[in-house]
Amino acid sequence: MAVAPEILKKMDIFEFLKLEELKDIAGLAKFEEFEQGDLIFKEGERAEKIYMVLEGRVSIEIEIYPGKRVSVYTLAKSKFFGYPSLLRTRKFTTYARCLDKVKVVSIVADELVNKIFKKDYHRGYLMMKRNAELIAQKLSDTRMQLLSLLQP
Structure with missing residues (x-):
C-alpha cells in the first residue's frame, strides 16, 4: 500500500x-510493522533509513554498560x-525498542537525498534545518533525562 x-x-x-x-517523497516511503520488544535498530549498526511513528511507542535507549540500557526518551x-x-557518520548511536x-x-x-534533495536544494535545506531543530530538542530532552537519572 x-x-x-x-x-x-x-x-x-x-x-x-x-x-x-x-508527493515524490511519499513515493519513496514504505510502511513497516514491528512487535512489542522488537529492536528497530541497534547502536553501532549502519544507519540507512529514517522512520516516522504512525502507531505505538518507540523507546530510544542508550547502553550505560554492557547489557544495561536506559530509555532517554x-x-x-x-x-x-x-x-x-542523513548524516555523514551513518551509524546509529542509540537503540530503538518497540514498547507496543x-x-x-x-x-x-540515500533515495531521499539522491532522488529528491540533490534535485531540489531548497527542500533539502528546509528538511535538514528541521532535522537540526529536532536533534537539538532531542539532545535537550536527553540531557534532562540523564540529569534525572543522577538525582539521589
Whole structure:
C-alpha cells in the first residue's frame, strides 16, 4: 500500500512542506510493522533509513554498560527518528525498542537525498534545518533525562 502525502504531512520532520512537495517523497516511503520488544535498530549498526511513528511507542535507549540500557526518551505518533541516516557518520548511536506493536513509515535516506534533495536544494535545506531543530530538542530532552537519572 502506498504512503499518502497527507500521512507524511502529519510527521514532525515534514510538517513544514506543502502536500505538493510531499508527493515524490511519499513515493519513496514504505510502511513497516514491528512487535512489542522488537529492536528497530541497534547502536553501532549502519544507519540507512529514517522512520516516522504512525502507531505505538518507540523507546530510544542508550547502553550505560554492557547489557544495561536506559530509555532517554519515548516517541509516539508523528515523531521522527533515525536521523543518523542523513548524516555523514551513518551509524546509529542509540537503540530503538518497540514498547507496543508499532507501525512506522520508513524512507531509505540515500533515495531521499539522491532522488529528491540533490534535485531540489531548497527542500533539502528546509528538511535538514528541521532535522537540526529536532536533534537539538532531542539532545535537550536527553540531557534532562540523564540529569534525572543522577538525582539521589
